[in-house]
Amino acid sequence: MKLFISADMEGISGVATNQQLKTNSEYQRFRKLMTADVNAAIEGAFTGGATEIVVADGHGNMSNILIEELDSRARLVSGNNRVMCQLEGLDESFDGIMFVGHHGREGGSDVAVISHTLAGICVNEMKINGKIVGETEMNSLVAGSFSVPAIFISGDDAYVREVKETLPDVEAAVTKRAVDRFAAELIHPEVAREEIRAKAEAAVKKAKTIKPITFEGPITFDLELKGSQQAKMTTTIPTVELTGPKSIRFTCNDMVTAYKHMWGCVIIAITATNGVLGSVNA
Ligand SMILES: [Zn+2]
Known part of the structure; x- marks a missing residue:
């Protein structure tokens, strides 16, 4: 086991x-x-x-x-x-x-x-296929x-x-x-x-x-972020759409891809909090 x-x-x-x-x-x-x-x-x-x-x-x-x-x-x-x-x-x-x-x-x-x-600095609410998680x-x-x-x-x-x-x-x-x-x-x-x-x-x-829990079919994430600057910068990923000043949505064909996509959005939102690259010596 x-x-x-x-x-x-x-x-x-x-x-x-x-x-x-x-x-x-x-x-x-x-x-x-x-x-x-x-x-x-x-x-x-x-x-x-x-x-x-x-x-x-x-x-x-x-x-x-x-x-x-x-x-x-x-x-x-x-x-x-x-x-x-x-x-x-x-x-x-x-x-x-x-x-x-x-x-x-x-x-x-x-x-x-x-x-x-996941990240208190940027996530206010997360939904998967309409369910708050x-x-x-x-x-x-x-x-x-x-x-x-x-x-x-x-x-x-x-x-x-x-x-x-x-x-x-x-x-x-x-x-x-x-x-x-x-x-x-x-x-x-x-x-x-x-x-x-x-x-x-x-x-x-x-x-x-114990049965695993799953959603069949495509997976849609709705994220309400804490700042409009965080939400906007996630739209650098073409699959992300703004659904409000601080809200974003994207859909993937499977849960693992959607999870990685969500994590990518959160990483971008965190770095956008005070302006992207603001604290990086690039
Ligand atoms: Zn923790």
Whole structure:
């Protein structure tokens, strides 16, 4: 049983506010906590029957997990120039995808800890074929197009409630109670990890019974961005149309192509925030 773990940081046990995830002295503590939560998921998954695990670090610069502290049975995708973003390395050879330390979407629950969708600097709302999605739902649709089911999530209680609306069969480990976007009622990380281990084990044991989620036919993304300058610059890609001052739309024939297209638009939108090339010594 081969599993893919997409690891983020906002939903990691012990995390309450975004200051803890920036590259300051606090950040080093949270890298260790992130690695420990991922290890708990790996341990539970192997106990449940996993034989091979690939972890993709998916937060910020995508280089947070400490490889020297990671369970040696897993391999790690690290570093940030990735065409497949948080899903680099995923393909049809996997039997399930697990989301460790993920978070609520932008505009979802007003208390989900550090809620956002992919890039808080530019994405206000993301829809796929008319359905509003967060990162977990979007990534699960990409996995579903490879016939890979989403089987496990961990994060705050608001995030878990949100995802369960779309993915009712996932096993979920609640790592904290969301109090505000920048506050949480925490439990000790070791207590949270016990829950992660147990739920990861249960998820792997029932993985074969969980159906992947998919959309048939062409995939249309609607993105509402935060700035009109961000939206406008994405139209340098000929397939992107403006549907409003801050809104864009594009359609692709399949989910993987659409996901890459979306990521390209987000990269452009981020760089357009203060004027493209403004901070580059080209
Ligand atoms: Zn993140």
